[in-house]
Amino acid sequence: MKTNFITAVVTSIAAGSVATTSLAQMTEIGEGEGALSIVAWAGYVERGETDPNFDWVTGFEEATGCMVSVKTANTSDEMVALMNEGGFDLVTASGDASLRMIAGNRVQPINIDLVPSWSTVDDRLKEAPWHTVDGTHYGVPYMWGPNVLMYNTEVFAEAPTSWNVVFEETTLGDGESNSGRVQAYDGPIHIADAAMYLMYHQPDLGITDPYELTQDQYNAALDLLRVQRGLVSRYWHDAFIQIDDFKNEGMAASGSWPFQVNLLQADGVPVASVIPQEGATGWADTTMLHVDSEHPNCAYMWFEHQLASNLQSDLSVWFGAVPSVPAACSDGRGMQTQEGCDANGLDQFEKIKFWKTPVTNCESQDECVPYYRWVSDYIGVIGGR
Amino acid sequence: MSAATDTLTARDGVSTRLSDTLWRRPKLLLVLLLLPPVLWLGIIYLGSLFALLLQSFFSIDHFSGLINYEFTLRTYAELFTPANFDIIVRTVTMAACTTLASAVIAFPIACYAARFAKGRWRAVFYLGIMMPLWSSYLVKIYAWKLILAKEGILTWALEGLHLNWLLDAYLALPVVGGNSLSVSTTGTFIVFVYVWMPFMILPIQAALERVPVSMLEASGDLGARPGQTFRHVLFPLALPGIVAGSIFTFSLTLGDYIIPQIIGTSRLFIGQAVYQHQGIAGNIPLAAAFAVVPIVIMGVYLYIAKRMGAFDAL
Numbered sequence: 001m002k003t004n005f006i007t008a009v010v011t012s013i014a015a016g017s018v019a020t021t022s023l024a025q026m027t028e029i030g031e032g033e034g035a036l037s038i039v040a041w042a043g044y045v046e047r048g049e050t051d052p053n054f055d056w057v058t059g060f061e062e063a064t065g066c067m068v069s070v071k072t073a074n075t076s077d078e079m080v081a082l083m084n085e086g087g088f089d090l091v092t093a094s095g096d097a098s099l100r101m102i103a104g105n106r107v108q109p110i111n112i113d114l115v116p117s118w119s120t121v122d123d124r125l126k127e128a129p130w131h132t133v134d135g136t137h138y139g140v141p142y143m144w145g146p147n148v149l150m151y152n153t154e155v156f157a158e159a160p161t162s163w164n165v166v167f168e169e170t171t172l173g174d175g176e177s178n179s180g181r182v183q184a185y186d187g188p189i190h191i192a193d194a195a196m197y198l199m200y201h202q203p204d205l206g207i208t209d210p211y212e213l214t215q216d217q218y219n220a221a222l223d224l225l226r227v228q229r230g231l232v233s234r235y236w237h238d239a240f241i242q243i244d245d246f247k248n249e250g251m252a253a254s255g256s257w258p259f260q261v262n263l264l265q266a267d268g269v270p271v272a273s274v275i276p277q278e279g280a281t282g283w284a285d286t287t288m289l290h291v292d293s294e295h296p297n298c299a300y301m302w303f304e305h306q307l308a309s310n311l312q313s314d315l316s317v318w319f320g321a322v323p324s325v326p327a328a329c330s331d332g333r334g335m336q337t338q339e340g341c342d343a344n345g346l347d348q349f350e351k352i353k354f355w356k357t358p359v360t361n362c363e364s365q366d367e368c369v370p371y372y373r374w375v376s377d378y379i380g381v382i383g384g385r
Numbered sequence: 386m387s388a389a390t391d392t393l394t395a396r397d398g399v400s401t402r403l404s405d406t407l408w409r410r411p412k413l414l415l416v417l418l419l420l421p422p423v424l425w426l427g428i429i430y431l432g433s434l435f436a437l438l439l440q441s442f443f444s445i446d447h448f449s450g451l452i453n454y455e456f457t458l459r460t461y462a463e464l465f466t467p468a469n470f471d472i473i474v475r476t477v478t479m480a481a482c483t484t485l486a487s488a489v490i491a492f493p494i495a496c497y498a499a500r501f502a503k504g505r506w507r508a509v510f511y512l513g514i515m516m517p518l519w520s521s522y523l524v525k526i527y528a529w530k531l532i533l534a535k536e537g538i539l540t541w542a543l544e545g546l547h548l549n550w551l552l553d554a555y556l557a558l559p560v561v562g563g564n565s566l567s568v569s570t571t572g573t574f575i576v577f578v579y580v581w582m583p584f585m586i587l588p589i590q591a592a593l594e595r596v597p598v599s600m601l602e603a604s605g606d607l608g609a610r611p612g613q614t615f616r617h618v619l620f621p622l623a624l625p626g627i628v629a630g631s632i633f634t635f636s637l638t639l640g641d642y643i644i645p646q647i648i649g650t651s652r653l654f655i656g657q658a659v660y661q662h663q664g665i666a667g668n669i670p671l672a673a674a675f676a677v678v679p680i681v682i683m684g685v686y687l688y689i690a691k692r693m694g695a696f697d698a699l
């Protein structure tokens with residue numbers, strides 16, 4: 001704790017002096033520094049240790065001499081905290097973390113001219129607002145995917161068409177109520193799922209973007225979540241506890257990631273997933289470079305590697321996600337196929353509301369409810385307030 | 386090394402002179418011996434505690450997640466918002482219930498182990514009580530998750546006994562009930578009581594072993610009924626042991642963040658709030674303020690415990 005505190009003080013002093021230089025971006029790539037540390041989601045940076053078929057690190061290390069070390073983070077907030085602490089080079093940040101790090105001067109602008117494969121990036125992602133601020137790029141797209149509705153195929157003869165099965169009390173296909181048999185994500189960003197549901201079902205609220213909510217719209221979303229609290233026995237936080245709950249607690253439906261769906265199906269549990277009529281929230285992750293990175297050359301080599309190697313293709317199979325380079329779906333550089341990409345949501349891009357940080361000065365409204373309120377209010381909702 | 390053998394020559398050599406100095410100045414020796422542990426206690430223990438306390442007087446910039454290093458009491462005020470205050474009340478209530486239940490269950494077990502178990506059975510009893518402490522804490526909690534799950538062992542057993550209506554009726558109750566035991570407050574409570582039980586049994590057993598049998602006999606000879614002997618002789622003499630055990634169960638429940646995360650209603654406890662605000666939200670000031678709550682509560686608790694004589698026997 002003490003050392004942490006000293007580091008924090010030193011960093012905050014150092015941050016003042018670095019702030020001026022931090023805005024300069026790299027102009028050329030030099031020799032690799034021999035090391036690269038990445039803050040990543042679980043399963044995002046694999047070196048064949050979990051499954052020998054999934055390895056997109058050893059090739060990079062052999063080619064560049066940059067030895068990769070990974071620090072796994074479970075939530076976006078954890079990623080921001082780690083990057084604020086410092087000592088890392090790259091982070092695979094979702095949209096609800098990236099803007100916060102840009103605002104906090106924790107990441108540096110990226111010179112896309114130094115990344116030869118930038119042109120192959122999905123056009124829909126090149127200028128995405130979660131990593132581009134005022135025309136300046138702060139990262140290179142990594143991977144994206146939807147938060148799907150996972151359901152038990154024995155309870156639902158047909159795929160549910162609406163998220164109402166997890167938001168409002170209904171009778172499910174097997175004639176019993178959904179109360180106690182659904183789950184929701186244990187993170188404040190889940191408020192956006194409720195807002196997206198209201199956007200479709202209560203158009204008179206005037207929600208145009210589930211991450212930009214006025215006080216009234218926000219209150220309506222919280223009210224819906226309070227109804228949901230009555231239905232949800234346990235909020236899921238850890239992907240593996242959710243997997244266990246679908247096996248042992250008789251769960252019928254929940255918002256989830258393709259990751260859990262794949263693992264449960266591989267285990268023979270009767271589940272499937274769908275993107276209902278209201279659409280879905282989703283994540284679009286961007287690799288960003290720390291402002292005080294000690295290995296920027298290796299980092300730029302990684303940017304090129306993540307776009308050009310088997311990474312995009314194999315990671316999308318591993319995680320059930322969609323590559324940021326569309327060509328990776330079909331050009332045989334890895335295991336992914338066009339059918340696989342389509343199944344993971346390649347064509348659903350428009351239906352997905354990507355995670356981004358709610359801010360006070362939002363675009364679509366005069367004033368929106370900022371993220372810290374989401375955090376404290378969601379703790380309150382789960383606590384029964 | 387002639388100096389060592391010939392006491393008449395001047396005593397030189399660094400180690401010899403050092404030992405002479407220390408012999409002449411025993412206080413210096415004391416200081417040198419005490420310095421490392423005091424530094425350890427002062428810097429590592431109290432220093433970190435002080436750093437923690439200091440953090441709680443800072444605040445956080447809610448958008449960038451960076452900390453403002455300016456003195457403020459705002460973070461403490463945040464503790465009293467309804468949602469946060471709920472967390473404190475919930476945790477303290479759970480800690481109190483766990484402690485009470487542990488004491489009630491532990492007393493007869495400790496009593497038997499201390500007074501009636503003889504020879505080999507005594508050893509078996511000690512082993513039985515200690516055994517849960519030797520296996521991994523996480524394994525035990527996951528095992529309980531499977532026992533209490535909706536499709537778990539307990540439900541299965543009750544179905545076999547045609548008693549599941551009893552469980553359903555209990556789960557239908559507000560507050561303590563839920564969809565299944567593993568997602569109810571009761572489940573959290575059961576696992577807390579199970580996990581901390583040895584910490585309650587052992588001090589009570591130690592206290593009971595010190596009560597002379599002759600006192601209980603004297604009480605009986607003077608005409609006290611067994612109940613009166615218990616109330617007026619055995620219980621007061623065992624009370625320091627119960628209080629000592631309750632310090633463990635109470636403080637361990639106050640700080641735990643793993644059990645309520647795996648078993649329970651997803652409503653936060655203090656430990657989880659600290660973990661989430663520090664590790665996930667990066668809100669170190671609020672996490673520090675939350676961490677101060679158990680310190681304050683335990684301070685008050687220890688003061689009361691001292692008044693009740695819990696430390697007299699130490």
